[in-house]
Amino acid sequence: MRNQKTIRQAVSISGIGLHSGKRVTLTLHPARANTGIRFLRTDLPESREIQANVRNVHSTTLATTLSSGDVKISTVEHLMSALWVMGIDNVLCSLDGGEIPILDGSAAPFAQLIRKAGLKPQRSARRFLVALKTIEIRVGDKWAILRPSREFRIRYTIDFPHPVIGKQSFEFNSNTNFLEEIAPCRTFGFLKDVERMQAMGLALGGSLQNAVVLDDVKALNPEGLRFQDEFVRHKVLDAIGDLSLVGYPILADIELHRAGHELQTRLVQELLEQPGAYSIYVPGKQEDLEKPLCLAQAAYAF
Numbered sequence: 594m595r596n597q598k599t600i601r602q603a604v605s606i607s608g609i610g611l612h613s614g615k616r617v618t619l620t621l622h623p624a625r626a627n628t629g630i631r632f633l634r635t636d637l638p639e640s641r642e643i644q645a646n647v648r649n650v651h652s653t654t655l656a657t658t659l660s661s662g663d664v665k666i667s668t669v670e671h672l673m674s675a676l677w678v679m680g681i682d683n684v685l686c687s688l689d690g691g692e693i694p695i696l697d698g699s700a701a702p703f704a705q706l707i708r709k710a711g712l713k714p715q716r717s718a719r720r721f722l723v724a725l726k727t728i729e730i731r732v733g734d735k736w737a738i739l740r741p742s743r744e745f746r747i748r749y750t751i752d753f754p755h756p757v758i759g760k761q762s763f764e765f766n767s768n769t770n771f772l773e774e775i776a777p778c779r780t781f782g783f784l785k786d787v788e789r790m791q792a793m794g795l796a797l798g799g800s801l802q803n804a805v806v807l808d809d810v811k812a813l814n815p816e817g818l819r820f821q822d823e824f825v826r827h828k829v830l831d832a833i834g835d836l837s838l839v840g841y842p843i844l845a846d847i848e849l850h851r852a853g854h855e856l857q858t859r860l861v862q863e864l865l866e867q868p869g870a871y872s873i874y875v876p877g878k879q880e881d882l883e884k885p886l887c888l889a890q891a892a893y894a895f
């Protein structure tokens with residue numbers, strides 16, 4: 594687990610974008626050590642690569658969009674979540690459109706794609722980001738707090754005044770099986786918002802095939818929920834995707850309450866911008882941090 598990893602072979606998947614409704618093909622390619630996760634649009638004549646890093650976050654409205662110049666890639670969070678937890682350090686993601694396919698609204702198809710590609714250890718040592726200071730972002734009754742810790746942990750609570758959701762909380766830690774407990778959890782939305790968004794030209798690809806849709810009293814999906822608390826689990830999935838934009842696996846304890854892409858992205862930005870808030874370490878070289886990392890352990894099924 595101490596070496597960087599890429600994928601063994603190129604793999605592709607096709608589907609529609611949640612917001613654009615357009616059909617796209619995503620291909621993951623093996624990449625050299627120390628190059629990180631990068632995106633490339635193949636539908637643009639003079640495209641450039643976009644590093645999956647919080648510095649390149651263009652917008653966090655409804656989904657997380659990365660950009661470099663005027664080249665944009667949106668809805669990266671579910672793919673990023675799967676790549677990060679499954680321990681992929683280096684990969685080039687090429688896409689013939691501007692939005693990552695939504696597939697079934699969860700990260701499970703991406704996790705299956707990565708498993709199909711296989712993992713390939715590389716010679717370079719993996720580096721980790723260790724949080725050294727507490728970072729706290731509060732907006733009204735929403736908050737995101739990151740505290741130094743020797744393990745990666747997320748505690749998420751949501752509170753929606755809806756009979757199917759209500760108050761839900763979930764803790765992701767070294768005992769959580771991402772592939773079984775988090776990856777299958779789908780994005781969700783409310784019917785009244787979907788109708789309003791579609792009138793504005795958003796969520797054009799949204800359907801019961803790629804989201805849990807709720808009216809005022811129930812989920813409309815005939816197959817029902819995958820977990821009774823699928824909603825907060827999906828929020829954890831999204832949060833992992835947003836946190837991955839720090840560019841390294843991280844050692845920190847993260848508490849999120851009614852947060853979302855914007856707060857999660859601001860938390861990562863603050864962590865990287867505050868002087869002395871973190872250090873980068875290579876396992877085995879600093880004996881004072883002997884405990885293996887939960888993220889490394891959690892990469893897990895391989």
Ligand SMILES: [Zn+2]
Nearest residue numbers: 670671780831
């Ligand atoms: Zn999501």
